Amino acid sequence: MVLELGQYIPGKSGIHHLDPRAKLLGLFLYGVALLAAPTGASAFLVGSAAVPAIILAGLPLSFIWRQLRPLVIFLAIIFIFQVALTPGEVMATIGPLQLTRQGLNYGLLALARVFFLVLAASLLMATTDPLALADGLERLLRPGQRVGLPAEELALMLTLALRFVPTLLEEAERIMRAQVARGASFRGLQVKNLMPLVIPLFISAFRRAEGLAEAMEARAYRGGEGRTRMRQLSFQAADFLFLLLAGALAAGTAYYRLRFGG
Amino acid sequence: MIEVQGVTFVYPGANLPALAGVSLTIKPGEFVAITGPNGSGKSTLARLLNGLLRPRAGRVLVDGLDSRDEQSLVEIRRRVGMVFQDPDNQLVAATVADDVAFGLENLGLPPAVIRERVAAALAAVGLSGLETRPPHRLSGGQKQRLALAGVLAMAPRYLVLDEATAMLDPVAREEVFRQVLDLRQAKGLAVILITHYMEEAVLADRMLVLQAGRLVLSGPPAEVMLQEDKLATAGLKLPDIMALGKILRQAGLKIPANCITVEELARALWKLVSRK
Incomplete structure (x- = not known):
């Protein structure tokens, strides 16, 4: 399957059991720390804080590799551009390109930021049930409701999307078979070839949306107001500890940057 | 009413x-x-x-x-x-239990009550044990029973x-x-x-x-x-059974007009046979 990125791997580890809000906030703080790190080396040091979490989560190395593999070329390009195009103290010359100390530093910094952020994000996705993630996101956004942010509705949209992805995939398969039976060919990835699939799929998706809206209304849905939730989230000691560690990482890195420059 | x-x-x-x-x-x-x-x-x-x-x-x-x-x-x-x-x-x-909970959440019931009613509704339609299953992994009959549970709750x-x-x-x-x-x-x-x-x-x-x-x-x-x-x-x-009853009546058998199920028709025929 192509869509392995962001896949959920059910498990019973301590990381799996953390509150989704703690994990989302933790990822945010980790991102802050990565951005605050002033040098390539410090960014790698900060980034490696994710390693114990991955070990705790018990994710197989092969899984981690499959998550990061699509990034390799992208990372290489970022690195090469940063190294080659940053002026400064020349360390070596390769043909027309000059390798500078500053370039190497920025290259490593950019590499570390993207690499570790993706690593941590896939750790979050791999250890958190998508539904719990949607729930956590909603609770975190809830204070924004006062200024008009539709947190409830966003979370509902997310869960509806999760619910309907497999249904629409099935539908796409059915349409493809029906079109092939009528002589269509889906070889090649030209847009023109995909039209006999995409158009019926869209029409059916809209029809489904209409039926769904009706069914939701029939079950007394009237927007987020006055809704309660069956799933409750509760912060445990482990969640506070996790956030404390993530907060210390972010604060420590920010302090280091202010103290020793960047 | x-x-x-x-x-x-x-x-x-x-x-x-x-x-x-x-x-x-x-x-x-x-x-x-x-x-x-x-x-x-x-x-x-x-x-x-x-x-x-x-x-x-x-x-x-x-x-x-x-x-x-x-x-x-x-x-x-x-x-x-x-x-x-x-x-x-x-x-x-995205899961069976969450789906049953949807209507209850809309009614604004407290979470403990929702969990109780979800379990009861799933038991009533015989879907207990499938709480965490995604709906697309259910059979057609199970899906409709799930929809029924969502309403019953x-x-x-x-x-x-x-x-x-x-x-x-x-x-x-x-x-x-x-x-x-x-x-x-x-x-x-x-x-x-x-x-x-x-x-x-x-x-x-x-x-x-x-x-x-x-x-x-x-x-x-x-x-x-x-x-x-x-x-x-x-x-x-007419449903098949009633159409059959009608044909039998036209053929001279004394079948009452209110036979609407297979059993009723069978009973009426049995009565006719045993009278002879």
Whole structure:
């Protein structure tokens, strides 16, 4: 399957059991720390804080590799551009390109930021049930409701999307078979070839949306107001500890940057 | 009691009314079948019963609550549960338990009560143990039973089934239909069955026939089925058992006209044989 990125791997580890809000906030703080790190080396040091979490989560190395593999070329390009195009103290010359100390530093910094952020994000996705993630996101956004942010509705949209992805995939398969039976060919990835699939799929998706809206209304849905939730989230000691560690990482890195420059 | 009083409904942009001057009453605990050909207004009538549609003229009262009153809509929808035709369009959540919880969450119930009712509703339709399963991994019959559980959890007094078995295979159709009848027995629900399967309709206490937005026949199925001319003009055929009974009667056998199930016909035939 192509869509392995962001896949959920059910498990019973301590990381799996953390509150989704703690994990989302933790990822945010980790991102802050990565951005605050002033040098390539410090960014790698900060980034490696994710390693114990991955070990705790018990994710197989092969899984981690499959998550990061699509990034390799992208990372290489970022690195090469940063190294080659940053002026400064020349360390070596390769043909027309000059390798500078500053370039190497920025290259490593950019590499570390993207690499570790993706690593941590896939750790979050791999250890958190998508539904719990949607729930956590909603609770975190809830204070924004006062200024008009539709947190409830966003979370509902997310869960509806999760619910309907497999249904629409099935539908796409059915349409493809029906079109092939009528002589269509889906070889090649030209847009023109995909039209006999995409158009019926869209029409059916809209029809489904209409039926769904009706069914939701029939079950007394009237927007987020006055809704309660069956799933409750509760912060445990482990969640506070996790956030404390993530907060210390972010604060420590920010302090280091202010103290020793960047 | 659901009272439909002189209801007319016209879809926006349509010239002809989908329903014209329809009046009927549905008592608590009653089993009513509403039949009619495609486009006769069956589904429109169903949607008027729970306030999904509001009448152009006349009114719909659910236990005295008027569906035109915005304030009453949530309570009306709690009381009048509805299961739709397409199993895939009415399941909203990514797991079985979350789906049953959806309506309860809309009612604003506390989480502990929701969990309790979800478990009870799933047990009532025989889906216990599948709580965490995603809906697309259920069979068609299971999906419709799940939709039923989602409605049951809200503790309705009336259950509207809008062709709820039409997209299922015969085995699953029987399974869902039996489930509904069992639930009616257990919980004293009124069942309003919208169907074009005569075999299901004849099992109701009362049968209503719609044609072109008008109520043309109403009464106990055995009586309605005697009005064959009217049925024929409404495009409806006798169920096989009744058609067979009729042929046997015409051939001179003394079969009573109110045999609507296989058992009843068999019993009548047995009586004839043992009399000789």
